[in-house]
Amino acid sequence: MNNKHYDAIIIGGGHNGLACAGYLAKAGKKVLVLEAAEQLGGLGATREFAPGFKASVAHTLPQLTNKLVNDLQLRKHGFELAANSLATVALSPAGQHITIANGEVQGASAADAESYQAYKRLLGRFADTMDATWHKTPPVMTDGGFKDASTLGMFGLKVRSLGKTDMREFMRMIFLPAQDMMDEFFETPLLKAALSWDYNVGNKLAPRSPNNAVLNQLLKMSGDMSGNGELPLPKGGVGGLINALAKSAKAYGAEIRTGSPVASVIVQDMQATGVSLENGESISANHIISNTDPKTSFFKLLGVQHLDVEFTQRINRLRMNGLVSKVHLALNAEPKFTGLNKANGRIIIAPTMQYIENAFDQAKYKGLGEDLALEVIVPSLHDNSLAEAGKHVVSIQVQYTPYDIAGGWDAHRSTLLENVIKTLEQYAPDIRSQIVASELLTPVDLEQQFRVTGGHWHHGEFAIDAWWMNRPAYGASQYKSPVAGFYNCGAGSHPGGGIMGAAGANAANYILKEEK
C-alpha cells in the first residue's frame, strides 16, 4: 500500500502528462505519474515493432517549442534532434518530384515557386497571430463577463496588428478548405496535394472540407524547433523526447510508475481526492489530472454520476473516430525511390488533391480505398538508434482508414497493408523485397494498444467547433472540470493534438495559478 499523499496525480504518462508533471514538480509540487502501459509515452513511445527495429507512432515534432525544451531542461536530459528540418518531397508518378526545403519550392513551376514565398509569408503571419492562443488558458465567459479576458484581448490585438489587408485575409482564409487555399496560390497539382496534407491529416477532413483545415495547418506551424515551420525529427523516435521529459520530471522530484493502470478517480463529497488502481490500491492527491482523452477521462475514470447531463452530452458527442493508420516497415536495405537520391525527407504520396479526396470519399461510407494517401518517413536515415547499420525503418501514415470500417478491421487488415505496399511499390519498385517485418496499427489497434478512444490522434477532432472555449467542451475548457480537483491535460484540451506538450504545460500553469 502506498499511503503517501500527493499534490497531484497525473493519469497517463504521455508527453502532455509528463510535461504537466515536469512543470508541477519544478514548482515544488509532489507529483505522481501513473502510466497504464509498461512503457511511457503513449502514441509517442518508441517501441521495438520487430526484433531490432524501432519506431514511434508519432514521428515528427512540428509543434514542439524551444520554450518547453528549455523550461524543462530537456536537452540536459538527453533530448536531441536527429534532423533539424526534413524537406517535404511530393512524389510524382512520372518522376517529376517536388521538394520543399529551406523555405523554397523546387520542381514546380516558376510561378508556384514565387507564390510559395507569398504563401509562406502570409501563413507565417497567421501562425504568429494564433501563437497568442496556443500557450494560454482559453478565456471563458462568466456571468456576462470574460474570465481570462486578457487572453481574448491579446488575441484580438494580434489579429488587429496584422494590419487591414492581412487581417481581412485572416478572417476569410481561416474558413477556407485546403483546396481553395491551394487554388488561390498555386497551379501545380502535385504541389497543391503535398501542401494540403498538413491541413487535413489526422482529422475527418479532406481538401474540400471548409472551416477547420487552416486552423489545423496553423497548429502544425506552432513549433519553433526548426525554421520556416518545417519538420524536426527527434533522435530515438518521439520516444527520445518522452525519455527526456520523464527524466526531467523525475529530476524535479516527480515519481513515475508504469504498469499502473488507474481504474477510477475517487470522488468524495463532490471533490476528486484520489485514484483507485486496477490492482486495488488507492492513492490520494489534491489534484487529479487526466492525460487521457476526454471520453476516457469523464466516462471511464471519473464516471458520469458526478457530472451534469448536458455536460455529459457535450463529452459524449465529441467526434473521436480516427481515420489514420500507421504502418511500420522493417527493411533489410535502404529504400530507393525512383528519381530520388535519398529518401531523407518527408515523402507525401498523393499526386493530386482529388486523389486525397477520393480516398476520403471511401472512408466516409466506412470503406477503404485502393488508392491511399501516404506520408512516408525513413527516420533510420537520420538516426542509427532505430535499426542496425544498413537496415532501415519506414514510418508511414495512411489516410483514410475509418475506425468504424464496415465489416470490422480483421476483414481488412491484410488488404490495407497490401494496398500500402502496392502504393509504395509504384514509387519504390524494390521495396517489397526489402521488407523483413511490418506492423499495421489501424485506428482500432491504436485504441486498444494505446487507450485512445476511437484511435484518434488528437483525442478528438481538431476543429473550430472543438477549439479554444469549446475544447474539449464548454464547462471544461480551462483544464479544470465540473468536479473540483479533477483536471485534464491531454490533447483533448486546448490547444489540441500533436507532440506539443502545451496542453500539459497550460494545465500545470492553470493549476499553479489557481492555487495562488
Added chain:
Amino acid sequence: MAKKYDAIVIGAGHNGLTNAAYLAKSGLNVLVVEKNDYIGGAAVSRELHPGWIYSNCSYVCSLLRQSIHRDLDLTRHGLMVVPYSGNTNFARNGDYIAEYHDHAMMYREYARHSKRDADASNRFYSDLMRYAKFIRHFMLRTPADPTSFKPRDISEMAFMAKKFLDMSEKDICEFIRFMTMSCGDFLDEYFENELIKTTLATSSIIGTALGVYSPGTAYVLLHHVMGDVDGAVGAWGLARGGMGAISNAIASALKEHGGEIMTNAPVDKIIVKNNKARGVALENGNEIYADIVVSNLDPKRTFTKIMNREDIPEDLHKKATNFKIRGSSGKVNIALNGMPDWPSMPKDHMLRNGSMQFLDTRDRMEKAYDDWKHGRWSEDPFIEMTQSSIWDPTHAAPGNYFVSCFIQYCPAEIEGGWTPEKREAFGETVINQISQYSPNFRDFIVHKEVRTPYEIENEVGLTEGNIFQGELTLDQLMFNRPFPGYSQYRGPAKGMYMCGSGSHPGGGVSSACGANAAREILLDLKRPNTVPKDDVDE
C-alpha cells in the same frame, strides 16, 4: 441618349428593383436596365407552355423582409405571400415522413418513426430558433468592417456583441460550434432516425456546393430557417401568381415612385472615369449616364465581365476571380395535366398536395455530392419537388398543375460541356427518380423545362448558375461577403455599388441586399434614409 439619371441599377432582379425603389422613393431619378425582355431575374413567373405559368427559377420565399413588403406597400402592388408547408420525404420502401403544420400531428408523425426523436425535435427547433433569432437581427443591417476604427463600424460591432451576449454563455459556445459544423454531425447530436435526419438536412445543401457532411452546412440550414412568414420564423411561403409576383410588385412600387425600367438592354460595361462611376454602356452601343451605378449582378460577373480591368484594383480582380460561385443545382419545371398517383399514400391524402423528396439517407445525399465533385450530375439526385400550383390557382387551369423540381447536384461544367442531349438525360434522371414513387407521373407531363447551371447562367445571368450569387460559406458571409473590404455595398469606384445577393445577407428572395445597398447610397449622398428598420422579433 441624352438623358442623365441620378442612378442606374443594372439588372432587374428583385434586389435590383428593391434598390431602385428605395432610391426612387427618396426622390432620385432612377433607371433599371435589364438584359432580358422580362424583369425579375430569378424571381419570375413565365408562361413557358400555353396555359401554364412557371416559377421557373426560385419557387418559394421566406426571407422576403416583411418590413419591406409593408413599407413599399407591395400588397397594394399585387403581392400576396401565402404560407406553404407539407413536405413529404419518401423512403425507398415507399414509407415516408411528412411535415405537418400542426404541432400535435407533426409530433405524432415523428413519433411513428422514433418517439425519442419526436421529443428531440422540440429541443432541436428551440436551439435552431435561438440561433435564427440572433442572426435575424443582421439581415437588414450593413455588416461592420472589423478592421475599421470608424465610429459607425465600432458601434455596429458593439451591437453585434450586445446581441451575442443576449445569449447565455453556454448558448454562445453552442452557437460558435453550430456555425462551423456540418449539418450531418449537428443532426447526430439530436436524432437517431436516419429518415428524420435526412429530411431535416434538406435545407443544409440547397444551393450549396457542399455535402451534408461538409463543415459549414449547419449554417446553410440556418440560412433557410432564418426567414419567416408573418413572424413564424422558419416558415416558407408562396407568392400568389408565382415568384414573378414579387418582382412585379416591387417594379410597380418603383414606377409609382417615378423609377423607370428598360428591358432588352444588356450592359456591356460600367463607365468609370477618374475613378468615378459615370454610367453604363449598353451592348447596343448606347451609353446612359448617372453618377450612381448599382450592380445587381453577381460579384464575379460584375468585376470580371462588366467592369474594365483597369477600373478596378488588382487585389479586387483577384478576389473576384477567387470568389466561390459554384453551380451545384439544376431545375426541372413540369406542366402536368392531371394529378399523378402515389401508390404508397392513401388516396386524397393531404400530403399529396405538398412538396416531395426522395432521399432517405444522408449517405445518399452525400453520394449525390460526390458525383458533383467528379463533374457528373447526381445519378441518385436530391430533388425538392414543389407542387405549389395546388395552393395557387393562378399557375394553371383547374386540374392542371405546375411542378417545380429543384435538383442537386448538377455541375456547371461537365466533361465535354453541356449539350441538349446531356441536358435531356439529366432531366430523365429526375423524372425517373420521381417515377419510382409515382408510376404514372410521366403520363401527365405535357411540357417540361430542364435547366442545368448552363441555362441558368445564360438566361438569368447567374455565374455558374449559383442560386445564391456565391457560396454561403463563412469565408463569404457577413463582413466577408462578397469580399473582405467590400461588404458595405460600395464598389471600387466612387458612385459604384453592389446590391445583389452576392452581398450581405446573401441568397434567397429577401430584398434585403437591395435595401441595404440603398441605405448606403443614400448615406453617401447625404439624403434621408428611406429604408425601414427591420421588424424582427419585437
Added chain:
Amino acid sequence: MPLTIANLLKPEQIAHVPNGSLGSPFHERTSPLNFNQAWEEWNGFLAANYYRDEHLEYFSTRNTCGVLDVSPMNKYRFKGPDAEAMLNRMVTRDVTKHPVNTVQYNIWCTDAGRIIDDGTIFRLSQDEFMLTCAEPNMDWFQLAKVGFDHVDITDMSHELAALAIQGPTSCALLKAMGFKGIENAKPFDIVKFPYLDGEIMISRTGFTGDLGYELWIDPKNAIALWDDVFSTGKIFGVQPLGLESLEKARLEAGFLSPYVDFHPALHTMDKGNDHSPFEMALSWIVNFNKGHFTGRAALLKEKQAGKHRRLLKLDIEGNKAAESAILYRDAACQKQIGYVTSAMWSPVVKANIALGLVEGKYADGPIYAEVYHQKELRWIRKVCKCTKKTKPFWAPARAKQTPPADT
C-alpha cells in the same frame, strides 16, 4: 439496389399518422358522457375539457369524488441495476432514500439549474421505477442515461390506463369496490391488488390537493374498471371530471403547470425566460445533501446569491380573476415587478387567488395587480391589492389523514 414500384409498401402497410387524436382506453365510456364533445388534445389522446357542468365537476373533488381519465399522462419505465443511480443524478430529490412502493413528486433541471419538467416517480422495486409527467421527456431521459449502461427506459404510456379518483368519498368508494386495507395507505403509498384477471396498482396521489387516489391498470381492463367505479360509486356521488375542473383544483392546491407557471427550460429560447426550482417555490425538493445531481452547482450558487424571482401565492382584492395581470410595487402602477401566471376565483375558499412571479427584491414588499375584466364587452381596468399567502389555498386535513374518513 434497384427500386421498383412493386417494392413499395401499400398504403395499408404503412402506419400513417391518424388524423385526429386517439381515444383513451376509457373513451367508449367517456365519450357518451361528454355532452358537447368538448375535447382537447393531450399527448395525442382526446381529453375531456368538461363533461356536463364544469362547476359541478369541480365541486365533486371537494365534496364527493371526481374521476379523471389520466391515461394520456406520459409514463416511462426505468428498469435495471443503474436505474436508481441514473434517476438520482437526474432529479433534485434523493432517490436512494425513496422507499419501494411509494411515490415522490420530483423535478429535473438543466445543468444551469432551470426546470425542464416536473413529475412523479413511482418506485416499483429496488431497480424498477415508473415516472409520470404531463409533457413528453424521452429525449432528456436518453441524454440523462448516457454513461449508465444498465438501465432500460421504455415509454409505457400506452401500456397503462389510469384513473384519478379524487375527493372526500374516494377512499370509501375504493373500500366499497373491495380494495381491502386501502384506507391504511398513507399519502404517496402504492398498493397493489389482484383485480379482474390481473392486477391493479393504486397510489394515494393526485393533482387536486384533496384526498385522492390514482388507479393504474392494463388497458384491456379499463372499461370494466370504469363500470365498477361508476356502478359502485353512485352512492358516493361519483362524477366524471374534465381538465377545466382539474385546472381549478390544482391551482387551489398550489401545484404547478408546465407552459403555464413555468416555461420548460429546454424549449426556452430567451435567456431568463426559464425558471429555477427556487423561483417556483420548490426549494423543499432540492436536496443539497444527497450528493451530486444535475444542476446542483448552479442551484447552490443561485441559492447563495438569493436574488432569484419568486412565485408567490396571492390573494387578490375583489372577485375578478387576475388572469395575465401585470404586478406592480405601487398602486399607481409605476414600477412593474412581475406578472400573474395562473389566476381564478376559488369557489371553495371564496377568494380571488393567483400565482404570481415577482422579482426577488420586491417579493417582500407591497404588490398590486392591474386587472382587466369585461362587462358586456366593455373592458374595465382596476388595480387590486394583493395579499401573500404562505400555505396552499386549499389543504384539507383529510388529504393527509390515514386512515381518512369516509366523507
